[in-house]
Amino acid sequence: MSAAYSPPSYCVVGGGISGLVAAYRLRVAAGPDASITLFDPADRLGGVLRTERVGGQLVDVGAEAFVARRPEVSALLAELGLADRKIGTTGVRPLIFSEGRLHPMPQGTLQGIPAQASSMAGLVDDATVARIADEPSQPFSWRTGADPTVAELIGDRFGPQVVARSVDPLLAGVYAGSSATIGLRAAAPTLAAALDRGARTLTDAVREALPPPMPGSVFGAVDGGYAVLLDALVRQAQVDWVHVGVKQVSRDGRGWSLVDDEGGHWHADGVVLAVPAPRLPTLIDGVAPKSAAAARRIQTASSALVVLALPGGTPLPEQSGVLVASGERLNSKAMTLTSRKWGRRGNVELVRLSFGRFGDSLARDVGDEDLLRWAAEDLSTVFGVTSDPVDCHVQRWMDALPQYGPGHAGLVAELRSGLPTTLVVAGAYLDGIGVPACVGSATKAVAALTTSGVAR
Numbered sequence: 001m002s003a004a005y006s007p008p009s010y011c012v013v014g015g016g017i018s019g020l021v022a023a024y025r026l027r028v029a030a031g032p033d034a035s036i037t038l039f040d041p042a043d044r045l046g047g048v049l050r051t052e053r054v055g056g057q058l059v060d061v062g063a064e065a066f067v068a069r070r071p072e073v074s075a076l077l078a079e080l081g082l083a084d085r086k087i088g089t090t091g092v093r094p095l096i097f098s099e100g101r102l103h104p105m106p107q108g109t110l111q112g113i114p115a116q117a118s119s120m121a122g123l124v125d126d127a128t129v130a131r132i133a134d135e136p137s138q139p140f141s142w143r144t145g146a147d148p149t150v151a152e153l154i155g156d157r158f159g160p161q162v163v164a165r166s167v168d169p170l171l172a173g174v175y176a177g178s179s180a181t182i183g184l185r186a187a188a189p190t191l192a193a194a195l196d197r198g199a200r201t202l203t204d205a206v207r208e209a210l211p212p213p214m215p216g217s218v219f220g221a222v223d224g225g226y227a228v229l230l231d232a233l234v235r236q237a238q239v240d241w242v243h244v245g246v247k248q249v250s251r252d253g254r255g256w257s258l259v260d261d262e263g264g265h266w267h268a269d270g271v272v273l274a275v276p277a278p279r280l281p282t283l284i285d286g287v288a289p290k291s292a293a294a295a296r297r298i299q300t301a302s303s304a305l306v307v308l309a310l311p312g313g314t315p316l317p318e319q320s321g322v323l324v325a326s327g328e329r330l331n332s333k334a335m336t337l338t339s340r341k342w343g344r345r346g347n348v349e350l351v352r353l354s355f356g357r358f359g360d361s362l363a364r365d366v367g368d369e370d371l372l373r374w375a376a377e378d379l380s381t382v383f384g385v386t387s388d389p390v391d392c393h394v395q396r397w398m399d400a401l402p403q404y405g406p407g408h409a410g411l412v413a414e415l416r417s418g419l420p421t422t423l424v425v426a427g428a429y430l431d432g433i434g435v436p437a438c439v440g441s442a443t444k445a446v447a448a449l450t451t452s453g454v455a456r
């Protein structure tokens with residue numbers, strides 16, 4: 001007599017974009033009969049993706065965009081029947097706040113690393129412009145596979161002003177980190193590859209590494225906010241959402257046993273762990289100690305966001321926002337002029353200011369009142385705007401931004417290699433911090449589960 005077929009069962013731990021995409025991909029791979037249980041103790045699914053109403057308008061108060069050059073989010077939107085919800089920017093450009101004033105963001109750089117000296121003119125002093133121009137004549141050596149911090153390489157070749165005024169503002173925007181701690185291979189993989197291929201100088205390597213110009217907007221977003229994407233994922237994944245955290249995963253025959261924060265026990269044939277890096281080690285200490293140890297070495301930054309709805313007609317410039325150079329006497333590290341960047345809706349000007357960099361405790365320690373006051377001060381300093389907001393929202397994202405230090409890819413390979421085949425990971429600390437990379441990591445995690453045999 002043959003054993004009765006029982007459909008596979010999966011648990012997905014963490015309901016941010018990584019967990020939701022994993023759940024959706026599992027549903028597609030395993031079919032309608034598979035049991036997919038998703039655990040997340042938060043009040044809402046989506047993790048760092050969260051859409052709120054401020055000044056009557058829907059606005060993302062976590063991630064607000066995705067890099068349009070990468071295919072993952074556009075493809076996912078299309079797959080979910082949401083292709084028409086993808087929007088681009090209005091075409092206005094960002095600024096850099098450095099030395100107490102605003103500068104146009106240099107064009108033709110790779111993460112702020114110039115391909116030619118002239119692009120830095122006005123942002124750095126003449127001696128630094130001359131130094132960049134002279135770089136090709138200076139002896140240069142590169143060890144294949146090396147992964148210095150961005151500041152080590154760029155500071156050494158182009159000087160500290162390029163680091164502080166051009167590269168740091170971009171890295172602070174992406175990682176809430178700085179070039180002193182982010183590894184070159186993570187921040188600029190195509191540059192590292194060009195150097196490995198034997199580029200003669202840094203300038204040559206940057207030129208080789210620059211992506212070809214792409215028509216259209218560099219960034220995309222979802223009309224109606226990321227909530228639109230999250231809702232579609234939840235609907236199409238048909239998950240059972242259990243509003244509780246998981247605290248431990250252990251072996252259970254050929255599958256897995258999960259213990260939740262309330263002492264409940266769950267069984268699954270396959271598990272996707274889609275929690276932030278700091279939450280991973282205690283979950284897997286018992287079953288994958290080497291992976292747990294690797295995850296413990298990934299550091300994180302926290303960020304606080306203030307979203308203001310200013311009265312319609314507030315005189316803000318036609319720019320998408322401002323990135324702040326390191327060492328400036330401003331409280332915020334970046335400002336997004338949301339209504340200018342994506343197009344205005346309603347009779348308000350939406351502005352987002354973000355605070356907190358790797359190594360500071362600002363997002364944890366500074367109260368809402370102080371953050372709102374700092375936001376007002378910065379708007380006044382940078383734009384001379386003193387209008388009172390008609391509405392506001394403060395959002396904190398604790399330990400949400402993994403830092404991709406030198407050697408990060410090796411650390412991630414070590415982490416993954418220590419996991420049994422039916423226990424997989426997805427998340428922002430693996431293959432890139434942005435939403436497209438998270439979608440990619442979830443897709444990769446489910447493909448690994450599928451080939452392990454569970455989803456057949």
Ligand SMILES: Cc1cc2nc3c(=O)[nH]c(=O)nc-3n(C[C@H](O)[C@H](O)[C@H](O)COP(=O)(O)OP(=O)(O)OC[C@H]3O[C@@H](n4cnc5c(N)ncnc54)[C@H](O)[C@@H]3O)c2cc1C
Nearest residue numbers: 014016017018040047048063064065245246427428434435
């Ligand atoms: C302020 C900010 C702005 C950003 N802006 C952009 C941007 O514009 N564009 C872009 O591409 N990227 C941006 N990012 C990065 C990107 O948004 C995140 O990296 C990505 O959303 C992370 O998704 P995730 O699912 O991996 O993790 P998370 O969103 O952190 O989700 C993890 C989930 O796991 C849950 N969880 C934790 N512990 C447990 C447990 N024990 N059991 C069960 N569940 C648990 C949490 O409640 C959470 O919901 C931004 C990040 C931040 C913080």
